[in-house]
Amino acid sequence: MISFLTSAIEFGVIFLLGCVGEILTEKSGHLNLGIPGIMCMGAAGGCLGVKLCYLASPTPNAFLVVLMGILFAMLFAGALGGIYGVLTVSLRSNQNVTGLACTIFGVGFTSFFLNNAVLTEGVSANLSQAGLNFFNAPLPGANSLGWFGTIFLNHGVLVYLAIVIAVIAAVTLRYTKAGLNLRAIGESPATADAVGINVTRYKYTAIILGAAVAGLGGLTYVMDYMNGIVGSTVDQTIQGIGWLCIALVIFTMWRPALAILGSILFGALYILASYIKGISFVQMSLLNMIPFAVTILVLIVTSIIGNRETQPPASLGLSYFREDR
């Protein structure tokens, strides 16, 4: 039971990062369906960062490895987010189509890049060493505080980073001027523009930052949850996770703080099948449907309630062109 809870938290933060990244993007009025591809890019970038450390020295500093992984994950994911930004903000393309193109590109790029540029000889061993020893190093006290330590302190650094990011995002959106401006842009960019907010700059910042945060989700999956083991279908798995992240945004009603709980619930649902003993493949395929079915249920319920609090930003999905009226 305790190992189920710890795994649920570990898997949940992958959803959390993807979800918070998408919330930031959507608050600027941009529905980014490229999140699955962007999360893949994060995984690809992170693996490259770790590999570079091992190229520099066979016994790299643990802190440096984690930092490089995070940096490169954010860089790669941010780059694809940047492409999405240029196309949808500056060139005012259709957001759904651009997002899908980003997903197709990102997933393909990751699969190719991992196989051809990252996973050369000996690198798999390096990656799993880094994943196991560096990314999953527990906090002090994890083993001496009983079940509390095991559930809450026994995680890698990325898990805590994810929760910190979610809290910062929640506070920024709710209580700061920048957050207020961003929310204003998402509701009505023309109004925000009229009061002198730099709409373009805010949109770019939100999209690229959101992509970088989502990219960390990909890194967390590979380095924290999989302990640095890069399977051949990693791009497909992250793609599935990415779509759930977008759904989770609706589930949590665009609130990063609520997303912490929602994502752990999703994490639990996602790994449920592998924690029930003696399960057959037949039953497993049915259990694997649960997170997707629950998402549909939530979509239906929130739309029937139709409460104003649960609605998306008003200008979500629409391009903003100042001279339109």
Add this chain to the structure above:
Amino acid sequence: MKNIKEPFIHITRREHMPLWQGLLIRVAAVVVALVLSAILISAAAPKSQGFFGFFGSLFSGAFGTERRIWLLFQNTFLLLGVAVALVVAFKMKFWNLGGNGQILMGCLASAICMYYLGGKLPDPVVWLLMLVSSLVAGGLWAVIPAIFKAFFNTNESLFTLMMNYIAMYLVSFFISLWYPNGTGAMPPLTDGALPAIGEGAMSRAILPVIVFAIVTLVIYAYLRFSKHGYEIALIGDSKNTARYAGINVKKVIIRTLILSGALCGLVGFVLTGSVNRMVSTSMDGNMGFTGIMVAWMGKLDPLIMAGVSLFINFLERGMAQVITDFGFTSEALSDIVVGLIYFFFIGCEFFILYRVHFAGSKNKRTPSPEIAEGEAPKETPLPEEEGAKEARS
């Protein structure tokens, strides 16, 4: 006046652009993307065949042998079928991202008929049951989100996306039920498969080509000339206008999505019944997503989409050859090149819809109609109107 800071770049919406210019911009964007891919790939390849070798391999992969040409056409028409199915919904601004799931359900329904009834009933009866059940299964997978969209305005893009995964696990459920060895693979079935027409690669390609050529023409006429098509277009423009005109919006949404899903199911029927004769969780080949790109790049016009579909499949088949010839091991390279093409194609649309004016250039935007009229006429077919519009603003 001197102190007013003018922005360096100014953007205005174009009133009109002649067809050939729009085509030229799009072709240019695709050529730039292809040249860029060729440079990158020939530089990074383990066994580079050079810049021109890239295009050689591309063409040989798509058209090299008779078998390859048949495969190209088979995939082109399958993808076209999916894109045409999705267009019906897109015209209504209903984002059906569930093509993958609807195809899989069609495949699954056919496979169930083949598995349980193949060999027990006369073949023509099985074929008929396969066809009907595929259409129903695909339609069902699309109509569930449509009902909720119609009555509760539930977000259809996410709903249909989630349905993809439920379909996928449903397929894996049946495969592990039938073949409980855990490999998740299914051997091709012989009983109940559709008959082969002709020989070799042609025998499997001919059915999708004929079926989806007909479907495309019918849907083209349906959208363009029928009353239903008019209702769909009107709802796409404005639901309120449609309601005011006396159209039952809910009914049209549900009816249209049944059609959209059933056509995806038809693709599944052909895939399982004729092309593959079995079902797998990845049998949709991601055509639900690629079909969206085809529909959008083809301006939602089934006839243009046929060309786009041919081009995308030309790239995919050609890239398979490039990957072999250039010594790559990962098939995903083809997604990267196709993705690049998408980016450039999506981006170039901006230059068709908008004009960019640079401060200090001859093309500068100015409130004075005389100078506006002198703007490079080859870019603006109607300089007077453009000038008049700018004078107003």
